[in-house]
Amino acid sequence: MSETTSFFNTPSPPQLKGIWAWLLTQDHKRLAVMYLWAVMFWFGIAITIGFLIRIELMSIGPTIMGPDLYNAAFTLHGVIMIFLFVIPGIPAIFGNFILPIQIGADDVFFPKLNLLSWYLYMAGGIMALVSLFTGGGFPDTGWTFYVPFSISTSHNVPLTVLAAFTLGMSSMLTGLNFITTVHRMRIKEMGWMQIPLFTWALYATAWVQLLATPVISITLLLIIFERLFSIGLFDPDKGGDPLLYQHLFWMYSHPAVYVMILPGMGVISEIIPTFSRKAIFGYKAIVYSSMGIAIAGSLVWAHHMYTSGMSDTAIFVFSLLTFLVAIPTAVKVFSWVGTMYKASIEMTPPLLYAMVFIYLFSVGGLTGLVLGAAGTDIHVHDTHFVVAHFHFTMFGGTGFAFFAALHYWWPKMFGIMYDFKRAYIAATLATVGFMFHYVPMFILGMMGMPRRYYDYLPQFSQGNLFAGIGGILLFIGIMLMLINLLLSFRKQEKAVANPWGGVTLEWSIPSPPPLHNFVAPPTVQDYPYDFSNVLQKAAAQHSSVNTEQKESE
Numbered sequence: 001m002s003e004t005t006s007f008f009n010t011p012s013p014p015q016l017k018g019i020w021a022w023l024l025t026q027d028h029k030r031l032a033v034m035y036l037w038a039v040m041f042w043f044g045i046a047i048t049i050g051f052l053i054r055i056e057l058m059s060i061g062p063t064i065m066g067p068d069l070y071n072a073a074f075t076l077h078g079v080i081m082i083f084l085f086v087i088p089g090i091p092a093i094f095g096n097f098i099l100p101i102q103i104g105a106d107d108v109f110f111p112k113l114n115l116l117s118w119y120l121y122m123a124g125g126i127m128a129l130v131s132l133f134t135g136g137g138f139p140d141t142g143w144t145f146y147v148p149f150s151i152s153t154s155h156n157v158p159l160t161v162l163a164a165f166t167l168g169m170s171s172m173l174t175g176l177n178f179i180t181t182v183h184r185m186r187i188k189e190m191g192w193m194q195i196p197l198f199t200w201a202l203y204a205t206a207w208v209q210l211l212a213t214p215v216i217s218i219t220l221l222l223i224i225f226e227r228l229f230s231i232g233l234f235d236p237d238k239g240g241d242p243l244l245y246q247h248l249f250w251m252y253s254h255p256a257v258y259v260m261i262l263p264g265m266g267v268i269s270e271i272i273p274t275f276s277r278k279a280i281f282g283y284k285a286i287v288y289s290s291m292g293i294a295i296a297g298s299l300v301w302a303h304h305m306y307t308s309g310m311s312d313t314a315i316f317v318f319s320l321l322t323f324l325v326a327i328p329t330a331v332k333v334f335s336w337v338g339t340m341y342k343a344s345i346e347m348t349p350p351l352l353y354a355m356v357f358i359y360l361f362s363v364g365g366l367t368g369l370v371l372g373a374a375g376t377d378i379h380v381h382d383t384h385f386v387v388a389h390f391h392f393t394m395f396g397g398t399g400f401a402f403f404a405a406l407h408y409w410w411p412k413m414f415g416i417m418y419d420f421k422r423a424y425i426a427a428t429l430a431t432v433g434f435m436f437h438y439v440p441m442f443i444l445g446m447m448g449m450p451r452r453y454y455d456y457l458p459q460f461s462q463g464n465l466f467a468g469i470g471g472i473l474l475f476i477g478i479m480l481m482l483i484n485l486l487l488s489f490r491k492q493e494k495a496v497a498n499p500w501g502g503v504t505l506e507w508s509i510p511s512p513p514p515l516h517n518f519v520a521p522p523t524v525q526d527y528p529y530d531f532s533n534v535l536q537k538a539a540a541q542h543s544s545v546n547t548e549q550k551e552s553e
């Protein structure tokens with residue numbers, strides 16, 4: 001039975017033709033590619049808005065937009081980045097493509113539900129887009145939709161909130177699919193302690209997606225009810241409390257930061273051993289730390305509310321819990337660095353992005369401790385210090401892990417290689433730009449520059465100028481990275497099945513994989529990152545080259 005291939009080199013069942021081979025596909029690989037283009041579209045929009053915000057803030061007073069547009073712009077940047085890029089990015093694209101293959105399966109457990117998740121993702125995106133041009137225009141509340149302003153503002157909060165609600169549904173169904181797939185589709189030879197770490201990270205993430213997302217879904221619906229029926233849930237005059245909203249919002253949104261970062265950490269746990277040609281250090285510790293983060297991460301939400309008037313006891317408890325979460329996170333960073341210690345490292349673009357991730361995310365994590373401590377947090381709460389912190393964790397972390405995943409699995413997904421030299425230049429530009437962009441913001445925040453303000457005092461000018469220059473470099477670096485990857489479609493330099501010498505199952509099948517993934521039954525290694533075979537093969541190859549050379553001399 002012949003399989004049809006298409007422009008993006010992903011096979012589809014012969015009975016589906018043309019556009020229907022995409023819109024009705026139930027193949028996890030095709031869905032991954034459909035998510036890739038949709039997510040990159042939103043990323044392109046959100047990073048451009050971020051760039052324009054930075055240009056506006058580069059000098060004092062109005063530059064390219066007025067205060068109303070500025071409020072809508074940072075809200076739009078936040079909503080799109082979080083709900084349409086950072087949360088779905090790695091799980092929906094690389095999780096969909098790679099997870100089933102890593103456990104030896106030919107698809108996820110619920111292929112139809114997987115297709116539905118994609119349509120919910122698209123519907124959520126379109127709703128967000130439509131809310132830009134209808135009902136008073138895009139919300140100006142910030143991505144947190146804090147009450148009472150999100151109830152009183154004339155901007156189009158209901159449609160945007162509904163968009164976030166729909167995207168939450170898509171995220172929950174993807175989580176449900178991944179949990180069931182890992183339990184039911186894994187080949188029987190693969191025990192729990194033989195599952196690759198990317199799949200483990202997605203499994204831990206899926207539990208948070210499934211258990212925490214309903215909280216935000218209900219909370220967002222409450223905003224719509226309040227706007228329609230003004231019940232008074234958040235109105236003190238009617239016995240309500242606006243702080244209730246903040247507790248509900250962060251009960252999801254802090255665990256959500258682990259939905260955002262855990263998949264990225266899983267990517268790094270794949271890349272570091274591959275290019276260190278060495279078994280990952282502390283496999284079990286990394287597995288338990290993923291689950292530990294998923295559990296402990298749901299107990300710290302009120303560290304976003306130290307200045308809300310909560311009791312000292314509550315502040316003490318949430319601060320202590322916040323420090324506890326730092327431990328499993330540090331275990332991962334320690335294990336990645338431990339893996340590279342005395343390893344035979346081969347530099348490649350995916351490894352460069354992975355190393356930049358480790359550095360940027362560590363800065364993000366350490367400044368998280370500054371915010372977790374009530375004494376310092378009360379000083380820098382709602383300033384640009386906070387903006388710098390979460391961009392180091394979410395952009396430096398998840399964003400750069402996304403870039404690492406893109407460069408690591410691109411040959412597998414499309415069967416083509418990209419230009420390394422341009423990839424290195426883009427990664428370097430993006431990293432230098434990133435540092436110039438966000439480091440000044442830590443200082444501006446310590447100096448007291450509040451976030452979300454349209455304008456600022458003269459003493460903040462220099463810092464914002466530097467941040468602006470960094471923003472331009474960062475933007476150019478990322479655009480060059482995307483262009484370089486797209487150019488690989490034109491060059492069509494074929495990729496082999498295992499261009500990196502990886503040992504997880506996706507590297508044992510052709511690039512791109514055939515429709516049902518495996519041409520022969522997959523074999524499972526006792527230990528998921530055992531490079532002894534690869535090294536033996538490399539050593540054998542090396543010695544045969546040597547003998548050939550000696551003979552030719």
Ligand SMILES: [Cu+2]
Nearest residue numbers: 254301303304
């Ligand atoms: Cu938090």
